[in-house]
Amino acid sequence: MRTLSRWFLVAGLAWSLLFPLAAMAGVTVESARIWPAPDHTRLVLDVGNKVDHKVFALSGPSRLVIDLKNTRLKADLEKLDLSGSPVRRIRSAPRNGSDLRVVLDLKSDIKPRSFQLEPNQQYGHRLVVDLIDEGGLKSRKPAEPTVTENSNGKRDIVVVIDAGHGGEDPGAIGPRGTREKDVVLKMARTLADLVDARPGYTAKLTRTGDYYIDLRSRTLLARKHNADLFVSVHADAFRTPQPSGASVFALSQRGATSETARWLAKSENRSDLIGGAGGVSLDGRDEMLAGVLLDLSMTASINSSLGVGDSILGRLGNVAKLHKKGVEQAAFAVLKSPDIPSILVEAGFISNPKEEQNLSSSWYREKISRAVFAGIDDYFQKSPPPGTLLAWQKQNGQGGGTVSQYRIRRGDTLSGVARENQTSVSELMQYNDLNDDRVMVGQTIRIPAS
Known part of the structure; x- marks a missing residue:
């Protein structure tokens, strides 16, 4: 017994000596990626575990400092492609013996933001640092209405197409490794080409490359473009490979109720127009009237979204299997614009091997995209927004289901x-x-x- 006690004592002392050494080993920065976007640049550091860090910006000259406690650098940051980003150079050096300092030499001042991400299907622990250009997205002026040739001065219908996910967010990943973010960007581009090919329509993309835009900024972009319709393109996924088929979603009434409260609570929303071009402003309205106007606008937007969704499902059902025959409703944040009809199209289940194969092929993506646009056109031929070329054509007997044009x-x-x-x-x-x-x-x- 005495021998056994002595063994435990020795083992305990050995562990107490080894534990600080293990702690001193700290966290390793294994690799890094950088994702330039129009209004921000995202730097991602792959780290072995959660890391204690501090980020701050300096001026004269412009720099961003990232201090990581008890961390050592294994990645070669100098090999990062900095083109398209505000970063001139990245420097790094040990600090305080066991810490790491990373310095980004910048072309201009930025606003930093940092957070950590848990491991997912593709990556382990990550430290994300956003370099935000405050003069970017939010300072953009609303777009001028587009008027095409031979349109009698009437504006185009603007369709804003949103490719989901992007950058560090791959979205769902199929059994063969197909990433949702890649599939939906290709589909969004195809759909935009189809929209632009039809006189009386103009397409705008929320993202044109592989970078992430937060959900609120996507709807903000739709407002900046004075959109008549917002279409978010995704590819569904499930924990088993069996589910399949395309779906269309609109905002639920529950989501609309919470969004109304959010809009009324934020003073900066008061000057935003409600009801589209030439609509009503909440600025200067009392709480009750503002609430009524916003509720009416949200209800009209949801009804229009359901109408567009029905038209799209009618066309999709001719070329692909449908997961649900009716438009589904959910409280997706990306659909919560109070005055723009907004729908989310799930092109299929990327978790289903057959549909993953289909979504990876250009012919299938184009087939789905053509059906989506045909549904959009069906809806707007019947209910064109005032002041548009399609409204003028319908009024003069040249539209509304009589004839359409294609470029x-x-x-x-x-x-x-x-x-x-x-x-x-x-x-x-x-x-x-x-x-x-x-x-x-x-x-x-x-x-x-x-």
């Missing part, structure tokens, strides 16, 4: 256009006085109602 894109054929619009090549040739079925990029053709 030929690279890769289009007359037979393909006929098939997508449920008409025939001969009818298109006759309707457009064509001698053969050859078409040129940029050519505008008229399409009769199917």
Whole structure:
């Protein structure tokens, strides 16, 4: 017994000596990534565990200092591609014996923000440092209405297309490693091309590359562009591979109620227009009237969203399996614009092996994108916003389901256009006085109602 006690005593002393050495080993910065975006740049440090850190900015010259306690650097920060970012150079050095200091030499002053992320499917622990350009997104002036040629001075319908996730946020990841952020960006670009090809429409993208935009900024961008419709594109996922099919979501009434309260609570929202271009301002209104106006606007926006969603589902059902036959409603933050009809399209389940394969192919993404735009066009042909070319065409008997126009894109054929619009090549040739079925990029053709 005495021998056993002596063994435990020796073991305890050994552990007490080894533990400080283990603690001194600290955290290692294994690798780093940088994601430049229009209004901010995100620096991500892959760390072995949670890290005690401090971030602060300095002026004259502009620098950002990142102090990491009990940390050593294993990554080569000098190999980072800094093009497109406000960072001129990255320096690093040990500090206080066991700490690490990283210094970013900047082109101009920025506002820093930092937070840590838990491990996910793709990465381990991460320290995220955002370099925010305060003169970027929030200072952008609202866009001027777009007027196309031969539009009689009438504006285009603006469709803002939002590719979900991006940058450090890969979204869902399929069984073969396909990342949602990549699939939906390609689909958003395809959908934007289709929108721009139709006279009377203009498309805007919330993100044009692989970087992250926070959810509130996505709806802010839609407002800056004076959007008539906001479409967020995603690819669904589930914990098992069986679920499949496309879905369309609109904002739930519960989400609208909470958003109304948020808008009324923030004074900076009072000067924002409600009801789109030329709508009502909350500025100077008392609480009760402001609440009524906001509630009416949210209700109208949800109803319009449901209408657009129904039209899109009707078209999607012709080319793909639907997960649900009706428009679903949820309190997605990205749908919470009080005066812009907003929908979220789940193009399919990337967690389903077959749909992952489909979403990875350009022909399938284009098929889905064409169906989505056909649904959007169906809705706006019936209910065009006032002051738009489509509204003028409908008023003058040139729209509203009688005729529409399409601008030929690279890769289009007359037979393909006929098939997508449920008409025939001969009818298109006759309707457009064509001698053969050859078409040129940029050519505008008229399409009769199917």
